[in-house]
Amino acid sequence: MLPKQQSFVLSPYTELYNILIPKDHLLRQMDELVDFNFVYDELNERYCLDNGRTAVDPVRMFKYLLLKSIFDLSDVDLVERTRTDLSFKFFLHMAPEDDVIDASLLTKFRKLRLRDTALLDLLIGKTVEIAMEQGVIRSSSIIVDATHTQARYSQKTPQDVLRERSKKVRKAIYSLDESMKKVFPSKPVTDVIQDEIAYSQQLVTVIEQDGRFTDFPKVSESLNLLKETIADDVEHLKASTDPDAKVGHKSADSSFFGYKTHLAMSEERIITAATITTGEQADGKQLQTLIEKSKAAGMSVDTVIGDMAYSEKDNMEYSAGHDIALISKLNPIITQGNRKKADEFEFNKDAGRYVCKAGHLAIRRARQGSKGKGKNQVDTYYFDVDLCKRCELREGCYKEGAKSKTYSVSIKSDVHVTQAAFQETEDFKVKAKERYKIEAKNSELKHRHGYDVASSSGLVGMEIQGAMAIFAVNLKRILKLIG
Known part of the structure; x- marks a missing residue:
């Protein structure tokens, strides 16, 4: 086992912490709230215990990354601030006169110690466990949404x-x-x-x-x-600029190059689950995973609140089969009934159009058929045929010589009748008003914790960044609820 070094080093200057860092300081409260010894257990196998120099305490390295996320600093600026900021040294369990690490060690810690760990689920589960112990989660509802993060490198060379x-x-x-x-x-x-x-x-x-x-x-x-x-x-x-980043669509006229973080959050604003994908992935496909992860973290889930992206046929059937009320308003455009090649085309609710497997967004939509009871209408989506001709995935999708490429969806399906009736009830309308909370959480992640832009390249780096950012915002929220 790794030696557990997280006790304060004896120093004649340690008393400065009691004088200068108040009891209600954020970092003092976090240090008292969380038992960081779980880091030793998780990283034990990633260290050699009988060869080489003694490594820097892994809990201290983990806390460095947590400070980086809380205060949105680069590695170098983080280390420089630690040199003079006593609250940072207190949180890291250093003596006031101790020297700091070299900033390059943070890169090595991310790549050698944290890579290939289930860090995202581990840290979210830890904060949900703390929230349960403190009695701050009382609801059995989760709110779901996705937020996008720009790649560190744009689509430039x-x-x-x-x-x-x-x-x-x-x-x-x-x-x-x-x-x-x-x-x-x-x-x-x-x-x-x-x-x-x-x-x-x-x-x-x-x-x-x-x-x-x-x-x-x-x-x-x-x-x-x-x-x-x-x-x-x-x-x-x-x-490459970023080999894992993909183009996603925020609307019919705007896109981004990067990643999506799909979140589930309790009504008390504690994030209970997350998955991180490339930017082109559909929001609705992550719902069942978010529910299962929330349950695994300790949440009891009987209600899910989300926008129209989550009102897919599969999600409604899954919710009904698990006695979960799905508060997701229907839109005829995104109905999943009676459509072909469902695994090849995904609906992008922000752009209001379908996206093919290659990530190309339909350029326009046309509705066909007559209105009226008993009549079937079809939405036909048109793709840029010039892109289809050059696409690497055109085989089996684009017919050589065709002058157009379309995809049609029936907008009438019996599976939505029950959901359509449910969304007219007072219970549905009251619960739907809770969805704004997750928008505020997305804003907090982006504007206070640097989550608007990826801090490194690749999906693995994005997962580490997401894990630390969510861990930080959850701890801050728990402390606020306790206070």
């Missing part, structure tokens, strides 16, 4: 990404000393990624050796971002 970041560094330097133009290395004239990486590394070296500018925040922040990009993601840059 890797060279463009590095050029933009190095340009930002140069611009900050020139605002202080324009004569540095003569000192900086010559920009590469090729379009080779290795040349761009080498130039960025040379630029960093020149600035650090000069030493006059690194204390200026506008320089240090952009410089740290460039260095972290080179050190943390150079292997991704060589291969």
Whole structure:
């Protein structure tokens, strides 16, 4: 077993913590609320216990990442703040005079210790367990929704990404000393990624050796971002901007390149489950997983509240079979009855159109058939045939030489009759008003915990970021409810 080092080091200055950090300080409350020894149990097999140097305490490393998420800091800025912020050192169980770690250890900890762990489910389950013990979860309803996160690298070439970041560094330097133009290395004239990486590394070296500018925040922040990009993601840059990120659609006219986090949350605003997918995945397909994960975490679920994306036939049948009231309003456009190739086309509720397996959004929709009782109408969705001709997945989907590609959906299905009657009841309307709570939670994740943009490349990195951010917001919410 890993040696458990999470006790305060004896120091003549430890009393400063009792003088300067009040009892109601967020980090003091978190430290008292959570027994972080679970980290030892989870990571024990990822450390060698009889060879090499003694590793930095894994709980301390975990807490570093938690601070990074709570205060939305880069690795370098996190370590620098820890050097002088006593509340950080208190939370990390360090003596006031202790030195901090090298920022590069955080990258190694994420890649070597946290990779391939079920960190997302583990941390959410831990916070739900704490919430249950504290008696702050009393409801048996969950609210579901998805929020999107932009990829760290947009759909630009890797060279463009590095050029933009190095340009930002140069611009900050020139605002202080324009004569540095003569000192900086010559920009590469090729379009080779290795040349761009080498130039960025040379630029960093020149600035650090000069030493006059690194204390200026506008320089240090952009410089740290460039260095972290080179050190943390150079292997991704060589291969792709972000190999896992995909295009998702927020509306018929807007899209994003990145990931989706599908959330379930109790009415007390404690996140009870999450799944993280690439950006093109449909919201409704994650509902059953979110319910099962919430139950596994300890929640009792008898009601699910969501938007129209969750009113699919499969979800209604699943809810009925598990005695769960599904508070999800029907829309004729998203009915799933009597449609072909259901596994090849998914409805995007934000854009109001279907998306094919390749992630291409229908460009328009036309309704066909007569209205009236007993009449069947069909919605036909039209795709950009030029994209279909070049698509890697066109075999079996696009017929060679065809001038159009369409997908039709019947908008009448008996399976929705019961749900249509239910959504007119007072119980449905009262519960539906609770959905706004998860919108506020999505906003908190994005604007206070940096969840609007991925902090690293790849789905694994996104899952680690999501796990730490959700752990942080849940702990903050539990402390607020206790208070």
